[in-house]
Amino acid sequence: MTDPAVLSGDTALAAARLFDGLLRRTHLSAPHDVADVVAEELHGALGADGVRLWLADYEHTALVRVPGRWSPQGAEQPLEGSMAGRAFTSAAVVGAPAADADGRARRRLWVPLLDGTDRLGVLELTLPLGGGQGRVPQDVLDVCERCAHLVAMVVASKNLYGDVFTRLQRSEPLTVGSELVRAMLPPQTYATDGLVVSAALEPAYDNGGDAFDYAANEEGLHLAVFDGMGHGLAAAAVTTFALAAYRRARRSGLGLLETYAEIDAAVASQFGGERHVTAVLARLDRTGGRLSWVSAGHPPPLLLRDARVVKTLQAPPAFPLGWRFGGSVAVAEEVLQSGDAVLLYTDGLIEARRDGGGLLGLEGLSDFLEQQAAAEQAASETLRRLRRTILSRPGVTLRDDATALLVEWRRGSEHRLLPQTAQE
Structure with a gap:
């Protein structure tokens, strides 16, 4: 992992903006607001699109999407055979090529949500590529990984105050x-x-x-x-x-x-x-x-x-x-x-x-x-x-x-x- 001290100037500023926004807005947010806050802050700081939060069900067979304005409820992905599932089972960041509406190359990432080391789910997002390199710069990738850890801590904490996450993780009573x-x-x-x-x-x-x-x-x-x-x-x-x-x-x-x-x-x-x-x-x-x-x-x-x-x-x-x-x-x-x-x-x-x-x-x-x-x-x-x-x-x-x-x-x-x- 890259040491925070070697983040580029632009990335360091983006990271500061991202974490300041997440901490400030989740401080008093309701559990059902978390997905929207994460999507909006990642978009504003890193230009991320298609931000989705996925939580593992109780049986650890599927990932269920956390609903929000930018992420409708109801979708799920199997842990076996999906990119999100691969990120969850390996506890490692997984990436794949993507493109925006104008056909410009981007990168789709699936980042494990780890509360400490307890696997809660996956953060999915699409990022612009850096400097024509064809990949997300390593320091930006590290920021995304740390952001996912913070989001996992927020989910674990907010779960104490409401049922939205617990309900999603259950396929039956x-x-x-x-x-x-x-x-x-x-x-x-x-x-x-x-x-x-x-x-x-x-x-x-x-x-x-x-x-x-x-x-x-x-x-x-x-x-x-x-x-x-x-x-x-x-x-x-x-x-x-x-x-x-x-x-x-x-x-x-x-x-x-x-x-x-x-x-x-x-x-x-x-x-x-x-x-x-x-x-x-x-x-x-x-x-x-x-x-x-x-x-x-x-x-x-x-x-x-x-x-x-x-x-x-x-x-x-x-x-x-x-x-x-x-x-x-x-x-x-x-x-x-x-x-x-x-x-x-x-x-x-x-x-x-x-x-x-x-x-x-x-x-x-x-x-x-x-x-x-x-x-x-x-x-x-x-x-x-x-x-x-x-x-x-x-x-x-x-x-x-x-x-x-x-x-x-x-x-x-x-x-x-x-x-x-x-x-x-």
């Missing part, structure tokens, strides 16, 4: 249980130097019993996956209650054993032993790679190393949360090597039924993860492909909710957060 759980979840992807966390939750519109959580704190990365007893609203209630108890314990500075005890007691007190939750509660030392975890009657995580699933991370089993049966609870530990990945998941993932009635199983899940690791797919793209390749195929039936939380760790700042951007 959520169940009440799913609505309850999704309101509690953090963003599906987080990354910083040396660390990537990404999650998937299925089925997208009817998941009531599963949840995930993470928190990147100074003392380490906290991770959790929960699976409430049953399905639907009752399962959602006990799962979200356990999640709230987990956050309370974590934010109080409790260790893993004390956190287990706090959640166990809270769930038992509230539900009287009639409901329980299985879980993995974990903490990763981001400096040295030491992973510590407690298993509350939950499937063991998988460890990937050098594109191979090398082991399941076993822990002395403890009772599910809410049983209050007592007994010993132990913390297991594993020191990760730089480049390792760990998958936490719920049993609905490996219990998915294939054609013929066979289960996906650990072997099928491991094979898939190894293929994606060998192809050097990012964590978020690995889980998107997991949805599409395994969970969304005809003939595959989910017997239960399925959740995955994939963590990649590298020592120091070795991690490649995102692919490099390109115009082609």
Whole structure:
């Protein structure tokens, strides 16, 4: 990426105008005004035309256009086989030749909307070419990329104050249980130097019993996956209650054993032993790679190393949360090597039924993860492909909710957060 200090004079002025306009106008704008504000400011600062915002649907199968005066509602594009979809799945800028009404050559760009590293959608725009070069100048391209990051932050922020973006991302209503759980979840992807966390939750519109959580704190990365007893609203209630108890314990500075005890007691007190939750509660030392975890009657995580699933991370089993049966609870530990990945998941993932009635199983899940690791797919793209390749195929039936939380760790700042951007 070009350093902001080397922007040409004209581009620097255009960038200042663009970001000043976006920040000033979105400060008090309503969510449904965002698409128009972005289109108008990009046109005024960079001469961009055909500006459109696209958001990914909940199933990550299509991009849906955000409506505005310059962008009618209703259109969508598939993630597979479209230029916008290519920009989303690769998290890289994609370009193609274009022309204006007078036949002058221009460049069509699709720029990923990244809130941090969480992929929200794509910014599409057409730009004039610079100096007869036949391509958009690199410093202008960099401004567009940074503009897309700002727009993603605006969308994420404005989504807290209205339903326009959430409605667009849904192709069908959520169940009440799913609505309850999704309101509690953090963003599906987080990354910083040396660390990537990404999650998937299925089925997208009817998941009531599963949840995930993470928190990147100074003392380490906290991770959790929960699976409430049953399905639907009752399962959602006990799962979200356990999640709230987990956050309370974590934010109080409790260790893993004390956190287990706090959640166990809270769930038992509230539900009287009639409901329980299985879980993995974990903490990763981001400096040295030491992973510590407690298993509350939950499937063991998988460890990937050098594109191979090398082991399941076993822990002395403890009772599910809410049983209050007592007994010993132990913390297991594993020191990760730089480049390792760990998958936490719920049993609905490996219990998915294939054609013929066979289960996906650990072997099928491991094979898939190894293929994606060998192809050097990012964590978020690995889980998107997991949805599409395994969970969304005809003939595959989910017997239960399925959740995955994939963590990649590298020592120091070795991690490649995102692919490099390109115009082609």
